[in-house]
Amino acid sequence: MTQNLLLDLNQVAKSFKAADGKSRLILDKVDFQLKDGEIVALLGKSGSGKSTLLRIMAGLIPADAGKVAYRDKAIGGPVAGIAMVFQSFALFPWLTVQQNVELGLEAQGVPAAEREQRADAVLELIGLAGFGGALPRELSGGMKQRVGIARALVTNPDVLLMDEAFSALDVLTGETLRNDMLELWEEDRISTKGILIVSHNIEEAVMMADRIIILSSDPGSVRCEIKIDLPRPRDVDSIEVRALIDEVYGLMTMRATHEAAADTPNTRHLGYRLPETDVSRIEGILDLLADTPFNGRADLPQLAEEAELSDEELFPTYEALSLLGFAVLEKGDIMLTPLGKKYVEVEQAQKQELFGQQLLTHVPLAAHIRRNLEAETSGSLSEEPLIDLLEEFLKSDEAKRVLEVAIEWGRYGEVYEYDYHTGRLTLPEGNQE
Template sequence: MNLIELQGVAKSFSAADGSARTVLSSVDFELADGEIVALLGKSGSGKSTLLRIIAGLIPADHGRAAYRQQAIHRPVAGIAMVFQSFALFPWLTVQQNVELGLEAQGVPAAEREKRADAVLELIGLAGFGGALPRELSGGMKQRVGIARALVTNPDILLMDEAFSALDVLTGETLRNDMLALWDGDKIPTKGILIVSHNIEEAVMMADRIIILASDPGRIRDEVHIRLPRPRNADSVEVRALIDEVYGLMTQHPVQAAAAGAPESAHAGYRLPATDVSRIEGVLDMLAGAPFNGHADLPRLAEEAELPDEELFPTYEALALLGLAHVDHGDIHLTPLGQHYVDADQVRKQEMFGQQLLTHVPLAAHIRRDLESEPSGTLPDKRYLELLEEFFEAEEAQRVLEVAIEWGRYGEVYGYDFHTSRLTLPESETA
């Protein structure tokens, strides 16, 4: 029996102008008994929204979400969630934080204490029951979060970026401890669903990886992993899987579009969350030794010592601007990218501006409006309202900030922070 079944699930939220903004569209998904599944996808793919529908925290607008063949309409007792932010109550002790779920279920105090003690020992926190969260390291705080979820003996464990707030070594240790509990049948949980940005983490843990497309979120690819656990991160099989998932995750919107205009062809395209310094830093690293213009993405990530969630937007920006080509888990400097690396600073900014106007519709739209405006200046609110037709207010603000930074660097337009107005560059105004 499937533990979770989603059929045609869709979810929308209201945009600032009152129109519906679709976050998830026609999602069909199953979580089988005895399975660990990882959800991967860039910002805007609806991963966390999907998790909250499964947990019963928010309803789906369309389609059916079911737990053990029963429709999900509210929080389900058999489903527990672990959050990225730990979400501990700072004024409660570790023991009291762990007992919260049991208290909400009406479990008597003596039973709560017994079960909390047992799970704290299981998760490696025996002796810390009387400590306050501020006395704990990040890894220990997340162990408390996991213990709080496990103490209710959940059928399904949902993990929303549960290891991403931890340093690499701590996250890997906690991940391995969780797998030891799962594979050793030391917890009663029958299924685990993980949201992650970390490809290696997903490959090391999951039986199946689901890759979501964005705007709206929908299932784009699926990778089955049949390797036994524990898995060796340096084995040929694991490295091949990591390369495969990197390739799927870094498909350029032009490649990913099945038909019609690609995602990046309109002003409401979700510009990648990266800045010019990171774009040029990765470009310089790619052009230099030992890569000399060609790199395997996992190896480039190791050299850069940056997590996947920071590098993926940079890869996307390089491909969008025509400075690099990403294909099947590899990245290659384009001839234009090589010219960019070799150019002096003035020429780099000219080239950046040219590529921006050619490949980023929002930037071209702003520039055209400024050229047609007699005063050569316009309020940024005009473009924020445009973006809010596609995104939530916070994400619209982020996308506009990226467009402003890129445009200023390429001298396509200027920006006055005091008046919140976009302007034509000073030289052209004069």
């Protein structure tokens, strides 16, 4: 199969206006190509703009700058050759499976008899023969997503965009559906020439893709690319696949130690990029890491399996552990620092004291709050000025989320207190004049 260019993005940028009217840069100078005959996986943490980029490719939203083309023609709206599968299934509950699948064909003006014939064929292909008359509420999650995939495939798209298409499913169902899609692709039973998958699941990306693109965050831009030459189907337990999974984990966790250097002086000063994780999860991973069989050092995929948490849930926790000095990340492994080992061993009061010390040392936002409280004669401070400060760099909802994390961590470390009724922060009892 010749590798003609299907999608071509050059220097693509996208901003959105926040509630305060300020513009927030979501994507910046993104270069990307999807070629005929390849599956590409797009990975990135929250704030990397993965779904926004996918919607730009689908023609659902425009880019603010740069080139976006499908087969050398600029994308100015939805394109007949590009179809999208959503995480949320996006089915119309009042329509039958057959009617849901036929929607795209109806929009294209395809006659009813041909719509029915093509829908029947694709439902059989995707494993839903006999379910055309069912309503979505009668289907399992896996079957609903099969309907979503069938609705995309029935239009015979050149390009299939899959936005977290398997993430809402349980592990076994997601893996089965993923393998079924790969079988259809490898056997040329679908007309699709290229597939782009947005995912949080590193194993899924390595098992499916010919290339993996990793985006940096805030704003999203292409950080690196990994080419995978292994034939499919791939053995998840093979040395080659495990090595690739480790490599991708290592690249995905680089933010904690390297990516911070890209922050501006103002954002470094505020320390506003706090990972979204809570103290209980931080301590849970610390305890798991310290215990047998890891004994202070773990392979990240194995730790994720033991913790029974997704990569999306764990990456912020890894970042928090690194930020607070309790662990270090290195090439897909995580290791307790001497301080992390001490933290696990000491009593609860000492844990909180250590947490507070590390918070003031390594999280400028927490230190900023504490200094301002100490400067106030009342020892009290409203949260509003802090939100206003954060909104200079973040969207309103993100600013509130970051402050919530800083408040939870600070309360646990007894750096400050917070009254949820009044929205005010205070110095802990015994620290006030």
